[in-house]
Amino acid sequence: MESVEVQQITLTDAWQALSEISDPEIPVLSLVDLKIIRDVRVEGATATVELTPTFLGCPALDYMKNEIREKLLALGFQTVNVELKLSPAWSTDLLGEEAREKLRVFGIAPPEKRAATLAESLKKPVVCPYCRSSETRLESSFGPTLCKQIYYCEHCRQSFERFKTL
Amino acid sequence: MALEVPAGIPKEALQRLLVALADDELILGHRDSEWTGHAPILEEDIAFSNIAQDEIGHALVWYTINEQLGGKSPDWMGFERDWKQFTCCHFTAFPKGDFGYTVLRQYLFDVAEQVRLKNLASSSFTPMKEAAEKILLEEGYHLMHSQSLVERLGNATEESHKRMQAAAEIAFPQALGMFEVLTGEEDLVNAGAFSGNTVLKTEWVEIVAPVLASASLRIPVEKENGEITLNAKPDEGGRKGWQKEHLKRLVHDMQTVYKMSPGGSW
Incomplete structure (x- = not known):
């Protein structure tokens, strides 16, 4: 043996x-x-x-x-x-630049950094992950999974997903 | 993993609070899920399906803490419990009605959640404090959505205003039932577990009254010299398990698949 x-x-x-x-x-x-x-x-x-x-x-x-x-x-x-473990609560601010770039390449706009309030965090223009244009608008506050919202790019005329800021 | 209750916090009342929180989330989550495939526009279909999933996820967190204190498992609480043992308020169990009622209920509930969770985020019971902090982050998206819909629909057209006002008349007295005082609540307040439903109710009215006014919706609230008077009879009894037929039907629907093969998995 x-x-x-x-x-x-x-x-x-x-x-x-x-x-x-x-x-x-x-x-x-x-x-x-x-x-x-x-x-x-x-x-x-x-x-x-x-x-x-x-x-x-x-x-x-x-x-x-x-x-x-x-x-x-x-x-x-x-x-x-x-x-x-629920605490300390997970935040999208923990995502590093490398992870954010991987999201963009995959077609998901990375989450905005957290500001004082949620409304404040969501104010900045969202950059389209396909053509990098800022001519985008929120199409739906909720998306295909809990962590995403749906945006539309006026420039390249495509819908894309955005990771919610948490 | 078993949890210990810190000295001074009455365990039975604490579990009653946890189950009330969980039952509200589970039952409203179920009602929201009834819009999946039926909402007036696709974006709202997606929104209410997402909100339903979030609320049910939050219910699981509260049921899990209750289980760690010696309560039954979350699955048992949701799928095996008799409908008369649920302690959700009547408000969350009420049928979904038209979309106006759904939107207004969600808004009134979302504000109550904000008020409750911010309060629980300084609870003397650490697991509850940590869960509240986490849930609050997710809830921000619900409130932003429901508040903007209430403001838009309240002021949009004669028809939308009429339906929102009709919803307000039904929903407001029911919503007050979210703050029904629990048995043993005073001891929880004294132990610093939370500030109690009476305090939360006042905070809630202070927030919803001006928003509803800006949406041109009338509610029976008067404020004079900083003193608030509510001219509505709160729809209470749910926290004591005095449930209505609406809940019986909902629980039957919710438990049907589970009961075909209890404990089954795939």
Whole structure:
């Protein structure tokens, strides 16, 4: 019988594996890009992941929990715990420039930075992710998923989605 | 994960508050979802479907905290509980009516949410405080939407004004029922869990009265020397579980699929 070598799986391995999980609704961003994985702790063969939701009613949340579990079990962990943390509340301000550019390339206008009030945050003109024109208007305050609104570009005459500022 | 209640906060009353919050969200979320595929324009179809999904997500948060305090699971609360055990206010369970009523109800509810959540965001019970802070961020989009619709429809045409005014006459006394005082509420107030429904009701009236006035809608509120008088009988009883037939039908619809195969998954 072959001897099974118990290999220490490092924290870096765990983060690397998690960065390979895509958001099911915005596949260009990983859960790590989205900054919804708050913390990862490794103790022997047990991994504990702190996950924070984007929108509370997001139907992808359970799916993401399962993906995390499966990914880390495949890496060799015996036990994977996913803890849901609401505080501090997730904000789109956490998205880095690289993630924002990935959204643009995918055809989604990135979220505006948060201002003192929501109305204030939504005042600035939205730039069309296709042609980069600012001749755009809000078409619908709500969109195909909880995290998006629908805009229309007068310049290239296309509808596009915009990530809601949260 | 079990939660401990800090000393001084009465657990039973705290759970009553959590379930009341959750039931309002779940039941209004269900009513909003009734517009999916039926709203007057596509944008509103999308809006009310989204709002429904948000509200039901918020219900899940409150039910989860209740479960962590020893209550039943969120699924049990939504899908197995008898309709007479729900403690939503009558307002959220009332049939969706015409689109004018839906819009006005949503606005009155959204303001109540703002007032409640801002208050709960300084609760002495940390899980409730953290949930309120998170929910508030999402709710801003609901309020912006419902308020702009109320202002536009109230002032648009004779027909839209007439329908909004008719909605106001039904909705206002019902909306006061959102602030029905809970059994044991005084102890929660003393323990700093929240400021109590009477305080919240006054804050709510102060916000909605001028907005409704700007939408040319009359409501039975008088203000003299800073003193507010409400000339309407609040539609209460929901918090005590005295529910009406509307809720019975809604709960039956909501639970039908679940009850075909309780606990099933796919």
